[in-house]
Amino acid sequence: MPLFTEPLLAPPPPLDIARDALFLDFDGTLVEIAPRPDAITLPPGLAARLAALEGALGGAFALVSGRNLAELVRYLDGFGGLIIGGHGAEARGLSGADTPPPEALAALQSRMSAFARAERLLYEPKAHGAALHYRSRPDFGPEVEAFIQSLLQQFSGFSVQPAKMAYELRPASASKDRALARLWDLPRFAGRRPVFLGDDTTDEPAIAWAAAQGGYGVKVGPGETAARYRLADPAAVLSWLEGGA
Incomplete structure (x- = not known):
């Protein structure tokens, strides 16, 4: 899949809540990167905004992050939807998805x-x-x-x-694209088009997976990517999401 740089990428079209399934990274996508992982600043009312978005999408929505699941749950108290943590090693709402920690x-x-x-x-x-x-x-x-x-x-x-x-x-068994493939088997995603937003190299396999299933990826921030579209920063992501919810 080709890699695109800034001049070649436009903002994504409005989210189609009747047709799309949405998957969002957390750090760098919904919240700005901080000097320390525990020093992030949450946008006001983020959990409630995500809960409303999940409802608008009929449940076809999940967070897919490299953070620990427990941290995501704590930061997003009030959002009860699907959450993937640890690049796919942990999951809330997806039965049998957790990966045992390596012995070493x-x-x-x-x-x-x-x-x-x-x-x-x-x-x-x-x-x-x-x-x-x-x-x-x-x-x-x-x-x-x-x-x-x-x-x-x-x-x-x-x-x-x-x-x-x-x-x-x-x-080695955990990755965001594999996590998306497991989520995709849930009935709530049937007949929808996957849309994945992420900002980092860990998100590129998930972006490619979404495209392979007939959907598309959105790169958040600068840098080369396989995504079809780009948004400048988390503020732009939240603004785009408001247009779909």
Whole structure:
């Protein structure tokens, strides 16, 4: 699938609530990226806005994020819909979808935490993996990548997930496109067209999956993408969503 840059992409058409099924990333898509994952600022009334959108779509709606499921549930108290966490390793509302943590998780997290302390990086533990953020040391990315690659040689069952100023190790069996494929079997999505919005490299497989099913993807923010359309930032996403709900 071709990669498109900014001049080639237009905003998406209005969301068709009678025809579309909607899947949204969280960080960088609904909320702005923050210096720390726990320092995000939620748009006013976000949970209620998502609940209204889910109702308008007849339930054909889900959040699909790399964050821990428990964090998403806490941030979105008042939204009771489908939520995928951990890049597909965790799910609320999808029976039998949770992936057991890899056996070596504790040892892996210990190594990553020690490296973060030694190199003055931000370490983010996750229910099924962990991430190293180097936003505070933007030139240190190659060293972080080399360390992450060395861990892959020592610990089985994980895959590397590059992100914005971060590298994450997640279960090899978890990915957003696989999560979408499982969601797609639910009766509420039957006969609809998938639309996926995301901002990061972890979202590209889901964008490609949506296109392969006859739908489309929307890239949020700058950068190359396989998406057909682009929105500038989370504020633009929320404005677009208001037009569909």
